[in-house]
Amino acid sequence: xxxxxxASAGQPLGxxxxxxxxxxxxxxxxxxxxxxxxxxxxxxxxxAGQPPHREPPRVAASHRLAxxxxxxxxxxxxxxxxxEVEAAAPSYTVTTLTRLRRELGPQQPLVLxxxxxxxxxxxxxxxxxxxxxxxxxAVLHRPGYPLRPxxxxxxxxxxxRARQAAGPAAWAAAPGGCILTLxxxxxxxxxxxxxxxxxxxxxxxxxxPDAVLDYIRRHQLYGPR
Ligand code: ATP
Numbered sequence: 130x131x132x133x134x135x136a137s138a139g140q141p142l143g144x145x146x147x148x149x150x151x152x153x154x155x156x157x158x159x160x161x162x163x164x165x166x167x168x169x170x171x172x173x174x175x176x177a178g179q180p181p182h183r184e185p186p187r188v189a190a191s192h193r194l195a196x197x198x199x200x201x202x203x204x205x206x207x208x209x210x211x212x213e214v215e216a217a218a219p220s221y222t223v224t225t226l227t228r229l230r231r232e233l234g235p236q237q238p239l240v241l242x243x244x245x246x247x248x249x250x251x252x253x254x255x256x257x258x259x260x261x262x263x264x265x266x267a268v269l270h271r272p273g274y275p276l277r278p279x280x281x282x283x284x285x286x287x288x289x290r291a292r293q294a295a296g297p298a299a300w301a302a303a304p305g306g307c308i309l310t311l312x313x314x315x316x317x318x319x320x321x322x323x324x325x326x327x328x329x330x331x332x333x334x335x336x337x338p339d340a341v342l343d344y345i346r347r348h349q350l351y352g353p354r
Contacts, residue, residue: 141238141301143172144229144264146213146222147247148320149193150186151345152200153337155244155318159269162313163242164206167267168301171206172242173229181219181255187324188350190214199340221255226263238304239264245274252282261292264305272317276310327351 145160160172176197178190186193194214201207212228213220222241229239241264243251248268251257260266270276278286294300294307323333328351334342345351 139237140170141167141240141265142233143167143169143240143242143267144175144226145172145242146175146177146220146225148180148183148186149174149176149197150188150320151193151196151323151337151341151351153318153320153323153341154335155271155316157200157338158314158316159242159244160207161204163240163267163269163311166311167240167309169206169240171208173208173210174201175210175212175225176214177220178213178216179219181221192344192348192350196341196344199344200338202340223254223256223259223263226260230263236304238301240267240309241265242267242269244269244271245276246271248276249274249281249285252285258284258288261288261306261308265294265300265303265307265309266292267309267311269311269313270315272315324351328353 143160143163145156147156149156160174163169164172174197176190176194177186180186191214194209194211198209201209213225226239226241233239241260243266245268248266254260268276278289281289289308292306292308294309300307300309318336323336326333327345
């Protein structure tokens with residue numbers, strides 16, 4: 130895209146995909162801190178329908194979507210995009226980004242938010258190298274997943290080094306293509322741990338919003354297998 134076109138680009142929009150099985154405070158804090166640090170106009174949450182690159186989620190997509198809706202309710206900068214859940218096909222980030230690019234236009238800066246663990250696994254994603262042409266990537270630090278280029282697959286380490294944004298002005302002016310790393314409050318919370326607590330009848334309270342926990346209890350989700 131010629132530089133003149135970048136000048137008319139809008140405020141960057143954050144995109145946050147995940148299995149959210151269930152959504153927890155690690156996710157919410159990541160979204161909140163990225164929104165502030167990057168001056169995002171808002172964040173679209175993208176719950177995955179059938180994630181192809183990992184174990185099938187424990188609960189149905191409709192439940193995971195409902196829990197994300199409860200978690201983000203009341204935050205006017207957060208919205209939920211249900212397209213991946215409603216699609217019958219597997220969820221590929223590249224397909225979602227292509228759809229959003231079409232919807233929002235070529236100039237809109239898009240920032241895909243990823244925890245460091247998700248970024249380290251990027252080379253296993255469908256057509257992963259095409260993602261850079263569609264959006265920026267913001268990689269947020271996560272406890273237990275140090276971000277070291279030397280421990281990334283070589284092709285990803287190369288992209289990581291080549292695409293580091295020189296500064297906020299460089300990436301905010303372009304619709305995509307840069308990789309930014311962001312520190313965030315380190316919250317050692319995972320959906321895996323929450324599922325394990327629930328499976329043994331222990332309480333995950335204060336690791337996730339009360340409204341989400343109420344939903345889990347009401348629908349008797351994540352009990353012992
Ligand atoms: P699971 O334990 O089932 O793998 P999860 O807690 O990692 O789930 P996901 O829905 O897989 O949650 O994650 C969605 C996104 O949020 C990913 O990019 C992941 O890296 C990021 N993320 C999840 N939890 C945290 C956390 N505590 N700190 C930083 N990033 C996180």
